[in-house]
Amino acid sequence: MQTNVFLSGLLAICVAASAARAASYSEFTASDLSTDPLQPTPFALAPGLNDLLAETSATDFDFLQITVPANYVLGAITVTFHEDMNAVFAGIQQGAVWTAGAGSEIIPPAMLGWVNFPTNPQLGHVGENILDDIALGVGATGFTPPLESGVYTMLFQTRSVAVRYGLSFRVTPVSASLMGDFNGDTLVDSADLAIWRAAFGQTAAGDANGDGVTDGVDMMIWQRNSGLTGAAPAAHAVPEPAAAMLTLGAAAGLAVRRRRRA
Structure with a gap:
């Protein structure tokens, strides 16, 4: 019954916002996201808002391959749903496969960035843009949002029991970034x-x-x-390297101290 209520709520949200949505992928109406880092589930983003609804746990790692179309950028990743106080780890890597490890053996230098969201579970979970927080992931290569066109692979995982989450990927023209x-x-x-x-x-x-x-x-x-003129997305920034390995537990502790983005 609880699952049916959850699905009904999600469907209502999707119907109400359908006019603003470009593409969507839901584990609850389609297949589960891939658990194979070398064969992530493909999700071709389209201009506009692209919704992802999924569930992860300590034993269920989600690997997602996103494609930002040419002449567009990924300007925001906004939390649209998060059901409890347990944070979800989100990491991103350039390329069509994931090689940065999983579970407690994450390899930060192999990633562009990472974050545990929501960054402050004590505050409202919905509406937080986590892309800029991902860009500042400790030990990762780092980048300056927006994220330019190309193919990227993401990992979602948590240390707890199953956590359901929703994200919206905002894709805009380069000139409108x-x-x-x-x-x-x-x-x-x-x-x-x-x-x-x-x-x-x-x-x-x-x-x-x-x-x-x-x-x-x-x-x-x-x-x-007002009055500002736009420019092409900046190239990836490279901060000082950090430790070669990062456990998810350490990541959770670091992320709590990071600033919350609305």
């Missing part, structure tokens, strides 16, 4: 404000933070960036 540039002309100006006004409470056309809705938060982002 500047938050608040709703028309993609590489400039945040009055034309973008007009788009926000028309979309407010109606569509995701004025969505600046990747949460799938156009609201007052997006207006504040537009105001903050």
Whole structure:
């Protein structure tokens, strides 16, 4: 019964937001995500918001291969669902297979980044953009969001019993990667404000933070960036290397001290 209620709630959310969604993958309506690091489940992202609904546990590792299309960038990964206080580890690696280990034997230098989400379980879990936190994963290569077009593989795991989670991958044109540039002309100006006004409470056309809705938060982002000119995504940054191995337990301790991203 609990599973049926959960599925009904997820279906209701998906139907209500279908107009703003580009693609979706759910373990609860399709097959489970792959447990084979050399054969991750493919998920081709499309322009817009792409939803993932899945479940992981201490013995069920999820490997997902995402493709960001050419001339687009991955601008945000937003938490849309997280059912309890147990954090989920999310790591990302460039390429079509996962070679950075799993369980308690994660290899940070082989990853672009990682995070345990939600970064602060004591606060609200939904609406947090974790992409910038992933970019700052200790010991990983690191990158500067947004993430450029290409093929990437992700690992999701947890130390606890099964945890259900939902993520939304926001894919935007390269020229529209500047938050608040709703028309993609590489400039945040009055034309973008007009788009926000028309979309407010109606569509995701004025969505600046990747949460799938156009609201007052997006207006504040537009105001903050007003007058700025966009640029192509920055190249991957390389911070100082850290330890060669990282246990998931240590990762959890580090992530609690990281800042929360709304």
